[in-house]
Amino acid sequence: MRDSDLDYLKKYLDSDKLDDGIELLKKGISPQYIVGNVCFYGNTIEVNNNVLIPRFETELLVEKTVKLINITHKPCRVFVDDIILTIHAGRLIAETKSKDGTLSKDEIQWMQDNTLSDATGDNISELNRFYNEMTAIYWAWKNYDKIGNPEIFGCMHYRRHFILKDKLSITGEYLDDLGLTADNITNIMKEYELITPKFMTMKGSTFIEKIGKELCILGGDKMKEAMSLCLDIIKDIHPKDYNEMQCILRGHNTGSFCNMFIMKKDLFFEYCNWIFPILFELDNRLGRNYEKGQERCVGWASEMLSSMFIYMKSKSIPHKEVLVFNQSPETIKSYYQIIKYKVKQFFQKGKKNNKYINYIYNYELFNK
Numbered sequence: 023m024r025d026s027d028l029d030y031l032k033k034y035l036d037s038d039k040l041d042d043g044i045e046l047l048k049k050g051i052s053p054q055y056i057v058g059n060v061c062f063y064g065n066t067i068e069v070n071n072n073v074l075i076p077r078f079e080t081e082l083l084v085e086k087t088v089k090l091i092n093i094t095h096k097p098c099r100v101f102v103d104d105i106i107l108t109i110h111a112g113r114l115i116a117e118t119k120s121k122d123g124t125l126s127k128d129e130i131q132w133m134q135d136n137t138l139s140d141a142t143g144d145n146i147s148e149l150n151r152f153y154n155e156m157t158a159i160y161w162a163w164k165n166y167d168k169i170g171n172p173e174i175f176g177c178m179h180y181r182r183h184f185i186l187k188d189k190l191s192i193t194g195e196y197l198d199d200l201g202l203t204a205d206n207i208t209n210i211m212k213e214y215e216l217i218t219p220k221f222m223t224m225k226g227s228t229f230i231e232k233i234g235k236e237l238c239i240l241g242g243d244k245m246k247e248a249m250s251l252c253l254d255i256i257k258d259i260h261p262k263d264y265n266e267m268q269c270i271l272r273g274h275n276t277g278s279f280c281n282m283f284i285m286k287k288d289l290f291f292e293y294c295n296w297i298f299p300i301l302f303e304l305d306n307r308l309g310r311n312y313e314k315g316q317e318r319c320v321g322w323a324s325e326m327l328s329s330m331f332i333y334m335k336s337k338s339i340p341h342k343e344v345l346v347f348n349q350s351p352e353t354i355k356s357y358y359q360i361i362k363y364k365v366k367q368f369f370q371k372g373k374k375n376n377k378y379i380n381y382i383y384n385y386e387l388f389n390k
Contacts, residue, residue, distance in 0.1 A: 025338040027053040033061065088204045089172040090284070093158040095120050095150070097129055100136050103197060105204045106168060107138055108180075111158040112150030114141040120151065121318070143168065152310070154321030155179065155281055156301065163294040174211050174326040176213035176284035184284070185345040186210060186218065200347060209283065213340060217284035218332050221276040244316040248323045255303045258297060265333065269377060270330050282346065289335065295328050 030044045034057040043056045054060040090103065092108045100108045110116070110133045116125055125133070140157050141147035144164035149155040159177055162169055185309075186201030193199055202206075210217065239340060253271070257264040285293065305320050312319070335341070 030054070031056060052187060054211075086293065087173040088207050089174070089180055090160060090175075090176035090202070091162055091169075092178050092183075093155045093182060094137065095181075096122055096125060096134075097132050098180035101197065103202075105207075106178075106197070106202065108136070109140055109141050109158045109161065110134075110137040111155055112147055113139040114145075114147035115150060118151065121340045130241050149305075150318050151317055152305065153301065154318055156298075156321060156324050156326065158263075159281070159294070160298060163298075165290065173287050174207060175287060175290045176207075176217070176282075178282055179280065182280055182282060182349045184219075184282070186217070186352065187270055210342065211284070211286065214342040215286045215289055215339045216332070216335060217281060217339045218278040218341070219282050219335075219346045220345055221278050242313070242316060244308065244312060245319050245322060248304060248319045249326070251304055251322055252300065252327060253308050255307070259275050259299050259303065263296075263330075264338050266334055270333050274333065276333070277326075278332045278343070279325050279327055279329055280346070281328050283332065289339070290358075293328075293331055296331055300327060 027047055028044070030053040031040060031047065035043045043053075046056050047053060088105045090106045092098075092106050093111050094108060095111050098108070112120065113133070116130050120126070139147070140150070140161040142165065143161070145161050146153065146157050148160070153160075155177070162175070162177075176184075183200055183203065186206055187199070197203060223264065252265065253264070256267050283293075301320055301324055304323060308319060
């Protein structure tokens with residue numbers, strides 16, 4: 023009789039039934055059958071002699087069905103969790119200057135000690151300053167077995183995380199509060215094949231007008247060239263998608279940005295096979311004769327292309343849009359300051375002095 027089996031009886035049986043339970047346990051009857059339930063992946067499931075009790079190894083298999091990568095290029099919050107992997111994008115060129123400056127030796131060491139590298143196996147880590155987070159997504163795609171070959175794959179960022187609960191509560195357990203757990207994600211993906219940030223509606227503008235304007239502020243004439251080239255390349259590489267992509271760019275006013283998603287494995291591979299040939303050819307045609315500030319044109323174009331792919335797929339597969347928790351300094355300094363930030367006041371008074379708050383937070387999510 024194992025101590026763990028005895029502990030299980032003590033946890034679930036009333037004291038007046040414990041002695042009888044111990045006698046059954048001595049006869050070799052499973053404690054789960056004696057009690058009438060089994061704890062499996064955070065759920066208490068009723069069982070009897072006609073039900074096979076899930077083994078611990080089965081729980082591990084469930085855990086392996088979900089993996090989310092949390093992409094960063096600098097020290098950040100690292101989750102001690104089996105389904106979330108923090109990946110250093112651009113490990114191969116960590117000593118070179120990024121958009122946020124140059125990492126110190128201590129910061130590089132911290133990244134090596136606390137994050138996975140996008141510079142192993144088949145990788146494009148050296149292109150990170152041009153491709154942004156796409157080097158980490160490429161690494162996950164090409165080294166899928168190294169992340170457990172999950173049936174469900176997702177991508178988030180060091181400062182942007184999905185809110186997968188209909189009602190956000192503040193208990194101090196960050197991942198549980200946001201619903202970023204294997205069982206919750208698995209349950210959601212029983213109904214959906216794709217989860218993305220809520221589509222942003224660009225009032226009074228088409229997709230290309232609004233996003234083109236924003237991206238060209240960042241990348242100037244080179245970004246204008248990149249956007250024009252994207253459609254040409256789609257026509258060459260994915261001709262069957264060309265007409266639909268034209269319609270999305272010029273006839274629609276919604277989009278899902280940030281290169282964030284949760285997908286079934288097959289869809290993720292389809293996405294990668296679709297987008298990376300476009301990005302590589304775009305990189306080739308642009309030629310990298312960039313002026314200062316234009317280096318990330320391919321990375322910015324990837325957000326536009328991802329949004330186009332997501333919009334195209336959302337019309338034919340079950341798709342769920344969710345809010346995103348943004349930890350950037352422009353919104354709030356930490357998770358535990360949400361309430362202090364007076365979210366309710368922002369929504370009730372319709373203030374516009376914060377460029378993110380009205381998009382990513384919904385007061386109805388919070389306990390009143």
